[in-house]
Amino acid sequence: MTNLRPLHLILAVIALVAIALPLVVTHLVPQVRQPTGIASTLPAKRVVTAKELPPVEPVEYAAIAPADARSINAKVPFITGPVPPARPFRFVGGAEDFARATDCLAAAVYYEAGDDAVGQRPVAQVVLNRLRHPAFPKTVCGVVFQGSERSTGCQFTFTCDGALARIPSPAAWSRARDVATRALRGEVEKKVGWATHYHTDWVVPYWSSSLDKIAEVNTHLFFRWTGWWGTAPAFNRIPQPGELPIGKLAMLSPAHRMGAALADADAAIVEATPFFGRTPLPLASDQNTFLTMLNPAQADTYAGMALAACANRERCKFMGWTEPDGMAFTMPLNPDQMNAMSFSYIRDRQSGLERTLWNCTEFKQRTPCMKRFAIRATPAPVAAEAPAELDGVRRKAAEAPVGNMTGVE
Known part of the structure; x- marks a missing residue:
């Protein structure tokens, strides 16, 4: 038995080394660190039922390279x-x-x-x-x-x-x-x-x-x-009118200029004035053209609104619609938008042109009337010609036609 003791001691040392060595290596060798916020820590997919509104999460990023x-x-x-x-x-x-x-x-x-x-x-x-x-x-x-x-x-x-x-x-x-x-x-x-x-x-x-x-x-x-x-x-919600001015866009956009101060002024106007009665802004692409919605019950104010909008401009076009579905927001107009137009005011002081024109199908007691346009499924190409005549507008025989001032382009 005495002769076996050294052997037992050697075996015990080997066993201790076998146990301790992995622990030592684990502590001494640098560990491969997983990036913070790896996919396993991100939220799993969750199907929100139709009975509850899904949350709109703020923008927050995982700390990942x-x-x-x-x-x-x-x-x-x-x-x-x-x-x-x-x-x-x-x-x-x-x-x-x-x-x-x-x-x-x-x-x-x-x-x-x-x-x-x-x-x-x-x-x-x-x-x-x-x-x-x-x-x-x-x-x-x-x-x-x-x-x-x-x-x-x-x-x-x-x-x-x-x-x-x-x-x-x-x-x-x-x-x-x-x-x-x-x-x-x-x-x-x-x-x-x-x-x-x-x-x-x-x-x-x-x-x-x-x-x-x-x-x-x-x-x-x-x-x-x-x-x-x-x-x-x-995606069933109908968008709402009432785009408020954003002060942060004032340097980029005339429509948003004055920011919060303009928003406060608009809020005061809204309380006292119907939405359709406000003076519109000109198109960003053409400061002499105004496209706007009109209140059909305020026809007596249309001419005044047009004059206020056009102010001292030498050339001006003011065009309004009473039906949102027919309204245009950019130029040029298509035939459907022309036919849906309710009122227009056109001015070209250089040629002596200044007229208010009406959709006489909608406003039967008012003149002069706009000309109605036939809608063609496939319009054939036509040679250049003078602008179409408007009912109620006379042209001088020697007068050169005024391009794009008909009010029903």
């Missing part, structure tokens, strides 16, 4: 089901509302996607999708600037991170406004469907893992809510 974020985002699969396109958007409101909505949407597409129409169009679609969803504000500017009064919590980061101090070039701003105008007039970016969320591929928002990933455009990934809230029937 861009390379890690791209890796995580790439591993999230796109859905395999259909991605039906959104319905064409129909704007509700007057020319003043349209001007403000256009510039809010233009700011969103420019600051979120840069000077790139391919990237801007899906951003515009997301904004309009949100506008029609009951979980979000009821106006374009309300959607874009939701939460911007706080340093955190804004839905679009450019509205609260100081990016608006970087003014785009006039050409870039014009291109962004064109994308916005087309979207507000019904152009649809089909690829992103009913997406309500997006983010760049180098960040991981905490909400991204709980939504359906449906599309990728450039570096942006687009998502929709899971379940019923991501389907077309959920």
